[in-house]
Structures are given as structure tokens and as C-alpha cells.
Amino acid sequence: MGSSRLTSRRRQDQGLKWPRIAMAVLATVGLIDTGSITLHRWGWIGSLSCPGGNEGCDKVLNSAWGTLFQGDGVSIPLSLLGFLAYFVILVMAVLPLLPGLSENRADLSRRTWWGLFAISCGMAVFSLILIGLMVFKIDAFCFFCVLSAALSICLLVLSLIGGGWDDPGKVVFRGVLLALAVLLGGLIWSSVVDPSRPGVGVGGAGVPPVVKTTSTPSALALAEHLKETGAVFYSAYWCPHCHEQKEMFGEEGAAQLQVVECALDGQNSQRDLCERKGIDAFPTWEINGELESGVKPLNKLADLSGYQGARQF
Helix, strand or coil: CCCHHHHHHHHHHHHHHHHHHHHHHHHHHHHHHHHHHHHHHCCCCCCCCCCHHHHHHHHHHCCHHHHEEEEECCEHHHHHHHHHHHHHHHHHHHHHCCCCCCCHHHHHHHHHHHHHHHHHHHHHHHHHHHHHHHHHHHHCCCCHHHHHHHHHHHHHHHHHHHHHCCHHHHHHHHHHHHHHHHHHHHHHHHHCCCCCCCCEEEEEEEEEEEECCCCHHHHHHHHHHHHHHEEEEEEEEHHHHHHHHHHHHHHHHHHHHCCEEEECCCCCEEEHHHHHHHHCCCEEEEEEEEEECCCCHHHHHHHHHCCCCCCCC
């Protein structure tokens, strides 16, 4: 009878097989979702067809909350973090199902179920924070973001169903602690990057933030050169990277740039022109008839435009 109980316990610890398969499928969908967004943000693929309208997706994905790090020509979109999380979920879901693991399968299964539960719980809580930001702060709809949130919640449910948990109380306790930690960290992060927080200087609805840096003589000269040579800066008022680019020029220099507002609800919007030009990422420069997307160092802009002046940027 003791042997029977031990066998039953081991079977229970291994959990169910079908939830693992379902989680692997959902994780694959998540990889495609977040991977497409990441490649688009890096400019490796063209525009994404977003159900509900590309304007909403662009506004959400290019918002201040859509990027983890930006600087020195390196951009790490938030979608990359989601891609890595889905990848880990996929690996942990299929690993115990692989052949040749008969001796360690039970222990591996128990460990991966805890991992699947922890990651999917964190993803679900963080996704709900992002949905709240999308609705209440960004005021736009992004199908890809909603899809990722739905996938995260489904993964959490499947981990609870399939884990074969012998002590549900322990699962709930650890889940609550993890959820509170992710919630607290997520709220702090969202507050720190909020462009409307005091001191940022947003001009109002449809108006970009105020540029506060001081222009150097070289940056001002470059801005005047770009204007004289017909360079165009395609921007969206809600785009944090567009503001970052303007800050490189400083207040006086940014005022010299020929800026085209592409956001449909932006002040003095020229959305039709942006669509005719095929602008699908912000910021985008048009220099000598060539389109260059992304934040560019001033030295790079000087090279592209043939600027011959001083370069004490």
C-alpha cells in the first residue's frame, strides 16, 4: 500500500501532459506575436497589419512604456522581454516530454511546473498593468498587446490545471507573493517612465513635450544645415524617441528642424503626407530623398546630410 501511495504521488507530481502541449502551442503564438513586434521596432520587417487600426498599435508600441532601453543607437523594446519569457515557457513546457529522460522525468516535471507557474503568473500580472496603461494613459487600442495579455492569462490557468499540485495552499501563497512583487515593481516602473509626470513638460493634447536642453553651437548649426538642405523629420507627438532626438539638438536647434507631425490626433497633423511617404516608424528622417528611421546620433546626421561644419556635439 505504501508503494501504491508513492507511485500515486509521483504521478501527481508529474502533472498532466495535455496542458504542457497547450502551453507550448500558446507560447509559440506568443513568440510570433512578440517577435514580430520586436523585429518591426528594429526596422527588420515592414509595417504590421494591426486589427483595429495601425494608428493605435503604433501609439502603444512607440509610447514611453514600449521601450526598456534607448540610447547610443541601441533600442530594447519591451516586446523583447515578452519574447524571452515565451521562449522560456516553450522550453520548460516541452522539455519533460522529450524522450530519454525516464530516470529524471518526475523531478524535471515538478521543477518545470513550478517554473511555468512562476513565469506565467508574473507575465499575467505585468500584462494587466500594461493593459491598464493602454486604456487609461495611452488611450489607444493595440491588438497585439491584448493578444499577449490573453495568452499570459491562459498560460497561468493551464499551469494551475496541469501542475498536479499536492499542496494547493503553497501554490496560492507563493503566487500571491509573486503577484504582489510584480505588481509593485511594474507600478514603480510605469510611474518612472511616465512622460506626463511632473517635470517632463508636455504641452497638451496632441502637442509633443517641451525640449529643455540647451543647444550647442554645433548642434544649432547642424539643425540649420538640415533645414537648408530640405531634410524632414517625421514625428509623432506621443513618441518618446522623437523627443529624445529633439533633445539632442536642444531647444533652439529643435525649433529649426522641419518637423512633420504624423499622429492623426496631433497638432497640425500631416498624416496623409506620412502615409504617402510610407512612414511606419518614428522618428524617421528624410535626407537627400532617402528615409532613415530611428534616433540618429548627430554625427550620423551630419554624415548623411553632408554637413561640413564643426562637430562639437
